[in-house]
Amino acid sequence: ILNVEQSPQSLHVQEGDSTNFTCSFPSSNFYALHWYRWETAKSPEALFVMTLNGDEKKKGRISATLNTKEGYSYLYIKGSQPEDSATYLCAPSYAGNQFYFGTGTSLTVIP
Amino acid sequence: DSGVTQTPKHLITATGQRVTLRCSPRSGDLSVYWYQQSLDQGLQFLIQYYNGEERAKGNILERFSAQQFPDLHSELNLSSLELGDSALYFCASSPTPHPGDTQYFGPGTRLTVL
Numbered sequence: 001i002l003n004v005e006q007s008p009q010s011l012h013v014q015e016g017d018s019t020n021f022t023c024s025f026p027s028s029n030f031y032a033l034h035w036y037r038w039e040t041a042k043s044p045e046a047l048f049v050m051t052l053n054g055d056e057k058k059k060g061r062i063s064a065t066l067n068t069k070e071g072y073s074y075l076y077i078k079g080s081q082p083e084d085s086a087t088y089l090c091a092p093s094y095a096g097n098q099f100y101f102g103t104g105t106s107l108t109v110i111p
Numbered sequence: 112d113s114g115v116t117q118t119p120k121h122l123i124t125a126t127g128q129r130v131t132l133r134c135s136p137r138s139g140d141l142s143v144y145w146y147q148q149s150l151d152q153g154l155q156f157l158i159q160y161y162n163g164e165e166r167a168k169g170n171i172l173e174r175f176s177a178q179q180f181p182d183l184h185s186e187l188n189l190s191s192l193e194l195g196d197s198a199l200y201f202c203a204s205s206p207t208p209h210p211g212d213t214q215y216f217g218p219g220t221r222l223t224v225l
Binding site: 004032034036042046049051089091094096099102103104 | 113144146152153154155156159166167169201208210211212213214215216217218219
């Protein structure tokens with residue numbers, strides 16, 4: 001089982017603050033990095049899929065970057081809103097179609 | 112709503128029993144994935160099917176099996192259930208088996224083994 005680390009484990013920010021999380025993963029045989037947003041009592045919702053070193057993706061106030069050589073990805077949220085409160089999961093996939101999820105960063109945005 | 116459906120939503124059973132969880136993928140998706148989330152653990156990849164064929168295996172126990180039918184729905188069979196099998200089981204689907212494809216998750220089936 002590969003070790004996918006996400007930090008911090010949880011985060012509380014004030015509405016309007018910008019924040020970022022980290023996902024670290026083994027880079028050997030890496031294929032793609034998925035980010036998901038998971039709200040309580042719902043199912044994970046895909047945010048981004050990135051494959052190339054240096055990839056940057058953006059969706060509204062949320063953006064992500066990827067470094068495949070050193071095995072990490074950052075997720076940024078600009079001007080956090082209460083509706084951004086959720087757990088953010090990263091999941092690298094590898095050759096042979098193996099998928100591994102981190103345990104997530106739980107974000108709470110305080111109004 | 113992702114378009115992926117799972118039934119039942121909740122399932123309560125006893126140790127030693129066998130259960131079947133069902134998943135219907137999004138319209139047009141050919142690949143189905145099964146995941147398990149146990150208490151205090153992250154999502155664990157169990158198995159992937161593509162167009163009826165097993166494509167990849169993760170941490171799936173020998174007591175568990177799955178299949179994908181010609182109409183593309185999938186079933187996950189869990190047998191000789193143990194207390195530790197209590198978990199949330201998710202199904203996800205994607206258009207192709209490519210590991211870079213976005214996966215769309217269903218609402219999950221919560222299994223409780225007493």
